[in-house]
Amino acid sequence: MTPVTNGRLLFNAYPDGLPQPGKATRYDGSQTIDPDTVPLNGGFLIKTLVLSIDPFIVAKMRPKTPGASLLAYTIGEPIEDYGVGVVLRSENPAIKAGDHVYGVQGGAYPFAEYVIANDATQYRVLEKKDKLHWSVYVGILGMxxxxxxxxxxxxxxxxxxxxxxxxxxxxxxxxxxxxxxxxxxxxxxxxxxxxxxxxxxxxxxxxxxxxxxxxxxxxxxxxxxxxxxxxxxxxxxxxxxxxxxxxxxxxxxxxxxxxxxxxxxxxxxxxxxxxxxxxxxxxxxxxSLLIPKYEEEFYRVVSDLIASGKIQYGEEVIPSLELGGEALLAVLTGTNKAKVVIEVAKE
Amino acid sequence: MTPVTNGRLLFNAYPDGLPQPGKATRYDGSQTIDPDTVPLNGGFLIKTLVLSIDPFIVAKMRPKTPGASLLAYTIGEPIEDYGVGVVLRSENPAIKAGDHVYGVQGGAYPFAEYVIANDATQYRVLEKKDKLHWSVYVGILGMxxxxxxxxxxxxxxxxxxxxxxxxxxxxxxxxxxxxxxxxxxxxxxxxxxxxxxxxxxxxxxxxxxxxxxxxxxxxxxxxxxxxxxxxxxxxxxxxxxxxxxxxxxxxxxxxxxxxxxxxxxxxxxxxxxxxxxxxxxxxxxxxSLLIPKYEEEFYRVVSDLIASGKIQYGEEVIPSLELGGEALLAVLTGTNKAKVVIEVAKE
Structure with a gap:
């Protein structure tokens, strides 16, 4: 009933060299959304929990080129990568409220606290293994x-x-x-x-x-x-x-x-x-070209290996979307400590 | 009984850029050989008929490096590529006088009018198809x-x-x-x-x-x-x-x-x-890594395709070993007309 801020990390300008926070990217807290009433038009509303920072982000910070294999970002719109969120409301029969979803195929999950989506095929409903944080699903259990x-x-x-x-x-x-x-x-x-x-x-x-x-x-x-x-x-x-x-x-x-x-x-x-x-x-x-062949095998095999401790992973959790630009720079220059994820919200 | 000239094309100096004739390579007509009496020590004497000029020659014109995949030439010795010759005398039971041989594996047939060889495994005894000149066996039927x-x-x-x-x-x-x-x-x-x-x-x-x-x-x-x-x-x-x-x-x-x-x-x-x-x-x-797998199939299939005219080839015959340096330069700069072979001797 009460609109809340929908914080977003926007693509602000083509970088000249490394993407500097505040220049290539810009946090925007001006948009609001009412999660209870926002029209879904047959889609579903996701509250973002974690977002991934991967090097490919910088490759999308360029003018749009027809036929390019990576879609370029739009200036003034959120940057995108992979993310996990919890579904708050759904009008799509394939997705229900309470589902945890991983998406978007091709790394097009927008850097926003709330996302209205409509194509369920772009998301995977996750089964959470005991003890694994959702952030794992954008890291060693993600792309x-x-x-x-x-x-x-x-x-x-x-x-x-x-x-x-x-x-x-x-x-x-x-x-x-x-x-x-x-x-x-x-x-x-x-x-x-x-x-x-x-x-x-x-x-x-x-x-x-x-x-x-x-x-x-x-x-x-x-x-x-x-x-x-x-x-x-x-x-x-x-x-x-x-x-x-x-x-x-x-x-x-x-x-x-x-x-x-x-x-x-x-x-x-x-x-x-x-x-x-x-x-x-x-x-x-x-x-993305190999996932259709290996996806089910991957989730089955690697989930078990992680849950049993046979495979280990590192993680560096950034506690706020506002720090996303700095996190990207750290990944590109190697000053991060381990796989960088942004914790946008706790459940 | 009478010694004859054994003309050779020698590696003369490391090239600075393109291998210039007379500098990187040098024709030498000072060596003589008596084909009838030269000691074979269990080997065989080949009279060279045709030699191939391929771009890899220039890659061998460098100082010797341990472990390099292409053997470097020795300054003062003949350059090498593939060649076909006729055996004049043989003390090796696997090769007989009158055989036409193609060699050497790895492109190490020396640019000389006469060659004394001893390792029969480095040569293939050719069966000549009707109408095909021996030069074909260093071109479309060679390496x-x-x-x-x-x-x-x-x-x-x-x-x-x-x-x-x-x-x-x-x-x-x-x-x-x-x-x-x-x-x-x-x-x-x-x-x-x-x-x-x-x-x-x-x-x-x-x-x-x-x-x-x-x-x-x-x-x-x-x-x-x-x-x-x-x-x-x-x-x-x-x-x-x-x-x-x-x-x-x-x-x-x-x-x-x-x-x-x-x-x-x-x-x-x-x-x-x-x-x-x-x-x-x-x-x-x-x-050279694939030949063991395909050699017999290659000679069978491609010989037939050429003999039947279903596959065509081009050839530019250089009439003398003395012009070998110029021929190499032409191949490297693309001023040749087609596959370059040197006709060292007619049968």
Whole structure:
């Protein structure tokens, strides 16, 4: 009966370099909504609980291009990623009040405290496992976890004893890759950008965790005798070092190239030629294309592994949507501690 | 009984940029050999008939690096590629005088009029098909043809109606790829660097042959609506244009990046990131790794296709080993007309 604030994190301007809070993004508290009476027109009203901050956000901060694979944000509208919320009211028979939903496919859940949705196929109704916070469902049980799981199963062709290198190994994708690789009997080299992250990678099983800011990636890979599988979350000179250290027939899984956003975006991969004499297979990984094949298996297998403690995860909870811009910057520059989620509301 | 000249094309110095004849390579006519009496020590003496000029030659003109996938040449010794010769004498039971042999595995047949060999496993005794000149066995029936055949069969996963782009389409590899793609029911876009080459690509079936020097590759690919398969012989900006025009799930077969030798070698692939959202699979193709799987099938199938005229090929015969340095430069800069072979001797 009483309108409440519907806080939103808006896309404010195309970034020049890194997306600075207050410039590229802007928190807006001017919109109000009455959850009890707002018309749903056959849809459903979601109260947002948690939102994910993932690097792909910055790739959508650009002018709209016809045919582009990632939809660009609209200036003045909320940025989008994945989120979990609780349904307050529903006029859609597939969704009922009290349901917890994960969405939106393609990472289009708007950064707003309240969301009116109408396409139930864009959301998954979650079954909550005991003891797991909803934030887990945008992390290791959400898109990042699916990325790791689907990509590893589809492309790694891992054999026992393979040497695997994971960059960004402390992140939500990389940390699951490390654990899946260990389960397959591989030796795992893993890099991250702080000693705290290195300690986390060691804890979850990495054999050779290292801080790429204080150690030389190429030297480490050389010392370990080359790699059979490279899981790339960063691109740039790390990818070049991996190409130089790849063994014959190596598999490269290209999951992210975050350095393209934080380093010189004009710098290309200078030794891509290496894939020819070494007959390397390089697979670009777009999780949305693999989810139909792996979704049910993923939720079944990984939920159990997490609930039983066989797989561990890290999480850094940001307590307010107003801090979303700072959280994005931290993820892009690596000053975050672990997978960043925004707790928008408690239940 | 009488010694004869054993003309050789020597590796003379590391090239600074393109390998200039007389500098990077040098013809030497000072060595003599007596074919009737030269000691074989259990080996066999080959009189060279034809030699192949392939772009990989320039990649071997560098200091020796331990563990490198391509063996570097030795300064003062002949450069090497593939060749066909006739055996004059043999002390090896696996090879007999009069045999025509193709070798050496890995492209290590020395550029010399006479060669004493001892490892029969490095040579294939050829059965000559009617009407085919021996030069064909270093071209479409040699390493370049094997590269096209093995790579296409192993990596293209071609479906009827797929749009295929072949760069370097008039060369010995590209021209067979065009014809294999047409046999699989694909639409073929193909680029080369002269109108004469464009006419040849049209003759062998390319649907959209074009001269990349007078037309813009990116524009052509865009106009044709994107590509499902890219066969890359050149790398550089052509690869970048192909990435930009690739459809979701496209296959990239990386066969050569000749532009790395002729353009700025420090320029990298700037839009490799594209392989992630488009989930592109990129396969480096090193034919020597695939030959064990396809060799017998290749000789059986492709010999018949050539003999029956169902597959066509182009050839530019250089009449003397002394012109080998110029021939290499022509291949690297694209001023050759078709597959370059050196006719060292007639039978």
């Amino acid at each position: 990042p976890g699916q990325t790791a799981y689907c990509g590893w199963k589809e492309f790694s062709k891992a054999k026992k004893g393979d040497v695997v290198f994971v960059s960004g190994g402390a992140g939500p994708v990389g940390s699951l890759v490390i654990q899946l690789a260990k389960m397959d009997g591989c030796k795992v080299i893993a890099s991250a950008g702080s000693n705290e992250k290195v300690a986390f990678m060691k804890k979850i099983g990495a054999d050779v965790p290292f801080n790429y800011k204080t150690e030389n990636t190429a030297d480490i890979l050389k010392k370990e005798g080359g790699i059979d599988i490279y899981w790339d979350n960063v691109g740039g000179t790390t990818l070049e070092a991996a190409l130089d250290s790849a063994k014959l027939g190596a598999k490269f899984i290209e999951c992210g190239m975050i350095s393209a956003f934080t380093s010189d975006p004009l710098g290309g991969t200078r030794n891509l030629f290496t894939i020819i004499p070494k007959q390397i297979t390089m697979n670009g990984l777009s999780v | 370049p043809g094997q590269t096209a055949y093995c790579g296409w069969k192993e990596f293209s996963k071609a479906k009827k109606g797929d749009v295929v782009f072949v760069s370097g389409g008039a060369g010995p590899v590209g021209s067979l790829v065009i014809q294999l793609a047409k046999m699989d029911g694909c639409k073929v876009i193909a680029s080369a660097g002269s109108n004469e080459k464009v006419a040849f690509m049209k003759k062998i079936g390319a649907d959209v042959p074009f001269n990349y020097k007078t037309e813009n590759t990116a524009d052509i690919l865009k106009k044709e609506g994107g590509i499902d398969i890219y066969w890359d012989n050149v790398g550089g900006t052509t690869l970048e244009a192909a990435l930009d025009s690739a459809k979701l799930g496209a296959k990239f077969i990386e066969c050569g990046m000749i532009s790395a030798f002729t353009s700025d070698p420090l320029g990298g692939t700037r839009n490799l990131f594209t392989i992630i959202p488009k989930q592109i699979t990129m396969n480096g193709l090193s034919v």
